[in-house]
Amino acid sequence: MFRRKKNNQPRLVYASYGVDTEQVLNILRDIPISVHCWQGDDVTGFDQPQSLSGGIQATGNYPGKATSYEELMQDIDKAFSLIPGRKKLNLHASYAIFEDREFADRDQIKPVHFKKWVEYAKKRNLGIDFNPTLFSHSMADDNLTLSSPNPEVRQFWINHCKQCIRISEYFAEETGIPCVLNIWIPDGYKNTPADRLGPRARFKESLDEILSIPYDKTKVYVTLESKVFGIGLESYTVGSSEFCLSYAKEKGITPLLDNGHYHPTELVSDKISSLLLFHQNLALHLTHSVRWDSDHVVLLDEETMEIAREIVRSDALNRVFIATDYFDASINRIAAWVLGVRNVQKALLCALLEPSAKLKALQESGNFTKLMVMKEELKTAPFGDIFAEFLRREQVPLDYYKEIETYEREVLMTR
Template identity: 45%
Template sequence: MSKTELVQKSFEIAKERYAAVGVDVEAALKNLQKLSISLHCWQTDDVVGFETLGNQGGSGIQATGNYPGRARNIGEVKADIEEVLTHIGGTHRFNLHAIYGDFGGKSVDRDQIEASHFTGWMEWAKEKNLKIDFNSSSFGHPKSGDLTLANPDKGIRDFWIEHTKRSRAISEEIGKFQNDPCIMNLWIHDGMKDLTVNRLKYRQILEQSLDDIFATDYKNMKDCIESKLFGIALESYTVGSHDFYLGYGAKKQKIVTLDTGHFHLTESVADKISSLLLFTPEIMLHVSRPVRWDSDHVVTLNEDTIELAREIVRADALDRVHVGLDFFDASINRIGAYVIGVRATQKAFLQGFLEPLTQLREYEANGQYFERLALLEEAKSLPWNAVWDYFCLTNNVEIGEDFIPAVQKYEKNVTSKRS
């Protein structure tokens, strides 16, 4: 029996097993097919970007490792993403940082960026059936320092306000071009290394900066604000904490971004979903894997990711939650990192789609907590992997570990030749 026949046979058995607990497998597959994941550009080149501004300043961001073959120009980023797309099913998005513009070798400072610097990206994305998301970039610049939008120095602060305003305007043009809202994420590293006595002052400044930035309303982009627990060399105080952005997002009705690496390791990001849905219009997810700190390891199919996906499905919030990835591992094959991360995220959501939710809700409503726990445990052993293999088969991508030699081939023929 061929592998295709085995997959099809296993799938039919899985359908029967799931039907016995009230799960419609075909509906789950349709939901997975519609799940659009925003692939982050910065895994291709270790968050370097394509500016030509000379010496860079303190970054507030760090990629570790020196695995050969990182993308060195826009063409190589596009080629790498195109390769990734051949190994993942579904239709997805592409997430750009402002430092990845096509500046034509010219020195264009961040308060001067324009939509024209991203025209090539828009045209490429349209050709590849991708939608683009965007990010302002406050790191890796001589004016970054410890404080950007929260800086008491008006000259520094105004520079970053202008950069962020321009990033929003670029996002609006991207949204118009693709006839789909461009989601623009605002994250800054602002903070202090040691004990801070004027915490309120910097947060007041940040609030004023945000009010200025968001003064212009747009129809073709959506604003997201992202918190962080701490930054490298900024360990004691973060201006844009989760509490700050949660309050600002609820007050101003902005999308709050939940990065799974930006919280204490014992915090449940999944538990935050239902609260945010009550008070903010939508949620943006940056799915990552923290290891002891915000280390942005490649997403794997761990319990945290599965529980996050399940909670979104349980809350019937697929139309209000946007899913993006945010990791940058420079220690392993970068294409492989993408494929592992996307497929792991898809597998997590598939398990959410296949959960016997109707029966579980009934047990809970009736106070049948033994039965609820028992079914939750037994559901873990249901043949979701047979459904996953069928999803790959119908999307014409590799089944199981078959993508490994395909990624190795690309490394041999393409990335290994980059000096």
């Protein structure tokens, strides 16, 4: 039942399409969204003093940025208290904590350097996903890591990724929840290269060596993420879509698609159905791309909605790993987290409220007129009331901005 005693209208509207809102809310509650930690401190991390590199920039200087792991955990707690449903914590390797331990460079990091994150996650019943950090480091100054012509540089990053697989297995064993490990490299060139094949061949060899170590594939899902360009890497990236999809298929690992990493006319929503036919699993990093850039706060735009529809229509909620990936230092960072993740959940809710079997039947029968009419009618159906009920059941406020304003005044502005 809905909050207002007589307001059954939203439920009845969807019932007229054959949609059971109770079932939908139960499904939505159990969809895990992996929330990226790096929104809270502008991708700074704790292990290196140098600025961002690898074609990455966080612009803006909004007050209250987290500058320690305690502050970052505090801010994540606040954001999670305003986000309904199941969540995972997504960490980069650069968030290793050395507080009472000797510093270890990235090729030497171990599970012990993430013990505090595991303690944090276990207290909150969270799973942890993980990412090797192949940027913002002296061994990545020329934006070449796993594809570098320097064997010493390549080996450093190979060792780093191997350690990250071991740490991912530790996360899974400690939390009891499988860990998604995502490999992304910034490698590329600002100007048109003289050799495209060589760097990709070296990248392939590096990945082969990384994946040669034994690990429990039921606990760790290794993914590979592509990119079309980066700032300072406009002409060529080694880890292109074609490379990453081909490699993932050959090795039986999971392709990861970030919807900000493609050409302007490419849509990730259109790729999902094809990839699900050839891969057991698929991973997504959701963002809002502003050409030519990505990593903006997720909006409830048509592409976000269409991505969610494709997952639900393909009956692939148990096969697609959904994560957020953006960083905005020009606005309140907690608000950016909450707004973006709620928009992902709203998109999933809209997809779940769609009578997809009826729509598919109309398409198969060639009744495109009725198909268009029904799809347009659904755009004004009262999904917002259903989302409000979801928030109520999860004991999360509908108006979260007031709480964020208070937190900003009492916590962020005192830092």
